[in-house]
Amino acid sequence: MNxxxxxxxxxxxxxxxxxxxxxxxxxxYFLQIKNHHYFIQLAEQQYHISIKKTPERALIxxxxxxxxxxxxxxxxxxxxxxxxxxxSKVEKILMTYFPKSYEHxxxxxxxxxxxxxxxxxDEQYELLKQADCADIKFLKEPARYxxxxxxxxxxxxxxxxxxxxxxxxxxxxxxxxxxxxxxxxEKDARSGYFHFVKETKHEGAxxxxxxxxxxxxxxxxxxxEIKKTVEEFQAQEGAALVIDPTTGxxxxxxxxxxxxxxxxxxxxxxxxxxKIATEAYELGSVIKIFLGLAALEENLVQPDELIDCENxxxxxxNGIKVSTWxxxxxxxxxxxxxxxxxxxxxxxxxxxxxPQLYEHxxxxxxxxxxxxxxxxxxxxxxxxxxxxxxxxxxxxSFGYEITAxxxxxxxxxxxxxxxxxxxxxxxxxxxxxxxxxPRLYSxxxxxxxxxxxxxxxxxxxxxQAALQGCxxxxxxxxxxxxxxxxxxxxxxxxxxxxIIEKNSYKRVIITFIKNARGRNLFASKVAVPLFxxxxxxxxxxxxxxxxxxxxxxQVIRYYNNPC
Amino acid sequence: xxxxxxxxxxxIMVNLSFIFLYIYKNNTIIALSFEKQKEEKYRDSLxxxxxxxxxxxxxxxxxxxxxxxxxxxxxxxxxSLKQIRTLTYE
Numbered sequence: 001m002n003x004x005x006x007x008x009x010x011x012x013x014x015x016x017x018x019x020x021x022x023x024x025x026x027x028x029y030f031l032q033i034k035n036h037h038y039f040i041q042l043a044e045q046q047y048h049i050s051i052k053k054t055p056e057r058a059l060i061x062x063x064x065x066x067x068x069x070x071x072x073x074x075x076x077x078x079x080x081x082x083x084x085x086x087x088s089k090v091e092k093i094l095m096t097y098f099p100k101s102y103e104h105x106x107x108x109x110x111x112x113x114x115x116x117x118x119x120x121x122d123e124q125y126e127l128l129k130q131a132d133c134a135d136i137k138f139l140k141e142p143a144r145y146x147x148x149x150x151x152x153x154x155x156x157x158x159x160x161x162x163x164x165x166x167x168x169x170x171x172x173x174x175x176x177x178x179x180x181x182x183x184x185x186e187k188d189a190r191s192g193y194f195h196f197v198k199e200t201k202h203e204g205a206x207x208x209x210x211x212x213x214x215x216x217x218x219x220x221x222x223x224x225e226i227k228k229t230v231e232e233f234q235a236q237e238g239a240a241l242v243i244d245p246t247t248g249x250x251x252x253x254x255x256x257x258x259x260x261x262x263x264x265x266x267x268x269x270x271x272x273x274x275k276i277a278t279e280a281y282e283l284g285s286v287i288k289i290f291l292g293l294a295a296l297e298e299n300l301v302q303p304d305e306l307i308d309c310e311n312x313x314x315x316x317x318n319g320i321k322v323s324t325w326x327x328x329x330x331x332x333x334x335x336x337x338x339x340x341x342x343x344x345x346x347x348x349x350x351x352x353x354x355p356q357l358y359e360h361x362x363x364x365x366x367x368x369x370x371x372x373x374x375x376x377x378x379x380x381x382x383x384x385x386x387x388x389x390x391x392x393x394x395x396x397s398f399g400y401e402i403t404a405x406x407x408x409x410x411x412x413x414x415x416x417x418x419x420x421x422x423x424x425x426x427x428x429x430x431x432x433x434x435x436x437x438p439r440l441y442s443x444x445x446x447x448x449x450x451x452x453x454x455x456x457x458x459x460x461x462x463x464q465a466a467l468q469g470c471x472x473x474x475x476x477x478x479x480x481x482x483x484x485x486x487x488x489x490x491x492x493x494x495x496x497x498x499i500i501e502k503n504s505y506k507r508v509i510i511t512f513i514k515n516a517r518g519r520n521l522f523a524s525k526v527a528v529p530l531f532x533x534x535x536x537x538x539x540x541x542x543x544x545x546x547x548x549x550x551x552x553x554q555v556i557r558y559y560n561n562p563c
Numbered sequence: 564x565x566x567x568x569x570x571x572x573x574x575i576m577v578n579l580s581f582i583f584l585y586i587y588k589n590n591t592i593i594a595l596s597f598e599k600q601k602e603e604k605y606r607d608s609l610x611x612x613x614x615x616x617x618x619x620x621x622x623x624x625x626x627x628x629x630x631x632x633x634x635x636x637x638x639x640x641x642x643s644l645k646q647i648r649t650l651t652y653e
Contacts, residue, residue: 067617072618147624194600220627467644
């Protein structure tokens with residue numbers, strides 16, 4: 001009996017253990033064979049992650065390798081709404097200081113991630129730190145700092161994700177941002193920042209820096225002068241452009257008012273436009289120089305030909321009422337008509353040209369975009385002959401029914417400075433590829449026009465532009481603005497476009513003031529003094545004025561390069 | 564018989580040593596990888612410091628501040644062309 005009992009007991013224990021092992025085997029089957037893929041996936045999610053690493057955004061330099069942008073880190077605050085521990089505290093903070101985020105939280109209470117605010121200011125960051133809320137966390141994001149406010153409309157800004165939004169930042173977005181790399185990392189739950197294996201899934205590329213042709217010191221000096229003029233005349237805005245006519249490189253492209261690129265909280269979009277390229281205006285009398293080019297090239301007039309300007313301020317030319325400022329003139333040579341900017345004389349020459357005037361305006365580049373290819377660049381407008389009414393030829397003669405940007409005007413003056421050979425404006429510092437450009441106007445015509453421009457400074461409307469030791473050629477323009485569909489003589493645009501030359505040194509300068517307050521103002525009082533001050537700054541900045549002073553030029557050369 | 568046991572013993576020891584060497588190699592790779600990642604992290608922190616210093620430098624070189632310092636502290640004025648005189652070798 002004892003042996004049968006112990007046999008039964010042994011069998012029972014054996015059966016229990018077999019059952020247990022069978023249970024384990026079945027469980028193992030379910031874990032390792034049936035649910036194999038599920039657990040593999042779970043492990044993959046824990047141990048394998050893909051990260052996308054964006055390279056640091058490349059920098060922008062001016063022509064003297066001065067930094068125009070600096071990379072910095074901005075701080076963003078975020079919360080994980082579905083895992084909040086002190087929800088009421090978080091809601092109170094958001095309701096008080098970040099109401100938009102509070103509304104967003106109410107609508108997305110189950111979200112895994114939510115930004116409270118990106119690009120926190122120092123005050124906001126301190127505020128949130130002092131709030132001492134564990135649910136509000138911080139992370140660092142790339143951002144940009146712009147040291148030179150006078151270049152804000154050229155360099156532009158980046159958006160919240162550090163992608164170019166305006167200006168050079170947008171124009172060269174791909175070059176500056178580079179390409180992101182994608183890596184596959186293998187890590188465990190405790191390794192934190194570190195990984196075991198790193199596999200490159202997609203190799204990116206670092207961004208390449210951009211060097212622009214702008215001289216930031218010159219830009220600053222010119223901006224100061226524009227600001228002074230705008231404030232003096234309580235004008236709406238002002239702008240200036242300096243360009244090298246031999247290479248087409250833009251040395252300065254300044255405007256006032258501008259905006260602070262490091263604080264875009266209450267940004268006025270109007271100030272972000274680079275108005276030199278993106279706004280087209282009826283420029284008035286400054287266009288007369290191109291009528292002169294056309295008439296001389298077509299042999300329809302000679303520079304010393306006398307034309308009767310009728311000694312009146314207002315008269316009728318071909319049945320159309322024409323007025324001239326500030327007073328009438330009697331008989332003038334064609335050269336004097338341009339120098340004194342007499343509308344009556346110019347209208348009579350314009351009639352001789354007829355539809356050819358349109359072709360010449362297009363030839364110098366009006367009515368089409370320049371090669372600068374600026375974002376938002378305007379091509380302007382030249383009224384084509386098939387749309388002309390009776391007054392059109394007369395309006396076109398002295399700069400109405402034609403709109404142009406200051407950049408197009410500069411391009412046209414570069415052609416004159418370059419003895420009739422056109423040049424492409426550029427903002428990049430690269431050496432221009434030698435391209436053949438056919439001469440647009442004969443040397444004789446160009447020389448005549450240059451003489452007229454020089455006499456405009458010595459005898460005409462631009463006397464204040466004269467500079468010692470330097471040849472100055474320029475033309476002024478005062479154009480009425482259209483207010484409520486009608487030309488208004490109390491609201492004007494004042495332009496001065498010209499060339500300064502000394503030996504082989506040449507620069508084209510365009511100055512522009514819009515809507516100065518005050519009556520009886522002309523470009524000779526508003527835009528010409530600005531031209532003169534900018535030219536003076538330019539000559540001193542570029543040390544051109546010292547070329548005749550050998551000893552002084554040697555001192556300056558030593559100072560700049562002691563080696 | 565002794566030779567047989569000795570050969571077996573050597574065989575097992577060699578295989579065990581290979582296993583340990585393999586483990587040692589993998590450990591070294593991971594340790595060096597961690598070192599490399601630490602250096603990369605240090606390099607990133609240096610880059611951040613460099614950016615901050617560059618920003619400080621740009622602030623110091625702010626042209627408006629320089630102009631105000633020159634005019635107010637040093638009593639300097641911009642040169643005009645009329646002030647420039649011709650110099651000779653003497």
